[in-house]
Amino acid sequence: MRKTLAKLLLSTFAAFGLLACDTTSGPEPTPEYACPYADYTLTGTVIDADGSKAIEGIEIQLIHYGDLTAYSDSTGAWRIEGRVVCGWRDSLLVTDIDGDANGGIFLPDSLLLNPRLIPPNRPHDKWYLGTYEQTGIVVTMKKNP
Numbered sequence: 001m002r003k004t005l006a007k008l009l010l011s012t013f014a015a016f017g018l019l020a021c022d023t024t025s026g027p028e029p030t031p032e033y034a035c036p037y038a039d040y041t042l043t044g045t046v047i048d049a050d051g052s053k054a055i056e057g058i059e060i061q062l063i064h065y066g067d068l069t070a071y072s073d074s075t076g077a078w079r080i081e082g083r084v085v086c087g088w089r090d091s092l093l094v095t096d097i098d099g100d101a102n103g104g105i106f107l108p109d110s111l112l113l114n115p116r117l118i119p120p121n122r123p124h125d126k127w128y129l130g131t132y133e134q135t136g137i138v139v140t141m142k143k144n145p
Helices: 002-019
Strands: 037-048 058-062 069-071 077-085 091-096 109-112 116-118 128-141
Touching: 037 058, 058 077, 058 128, 069 077, 091 128, 109 128
Parallel strands: 037 128
Antiparallel strands: 037 077, 058 069, 058 091, 091 109, 116 128
């Protein structure tokens, strides 16, 4: 009797499990679990503390996203572009990675961002938020005493 009852319950639960998988609601199944994602575009320059000189060779990284990293060029300019999935951070980590080669050893720093969200202007899925953009970011580096 127990085996029969167990088989009956197992069959019933299996049938309900299959019925719960609805893939006929549209042309493509809608994922139940997903992560929002957004693109980032950040641009700026790196200068020394007194504002007299652009600094080359500084690493600028969107915190927690190592693949969203840029390096300042000879004019101090840098640009980060990329996509962040399942969360984003609004801080930059700034590090001198070349030692004395850029005229001194500069202290690491972090910088809070205030990017604006530009909603998408093209057809998109419901998880795409658009582009977070901030331009003209000035990173000021202090020399290590």
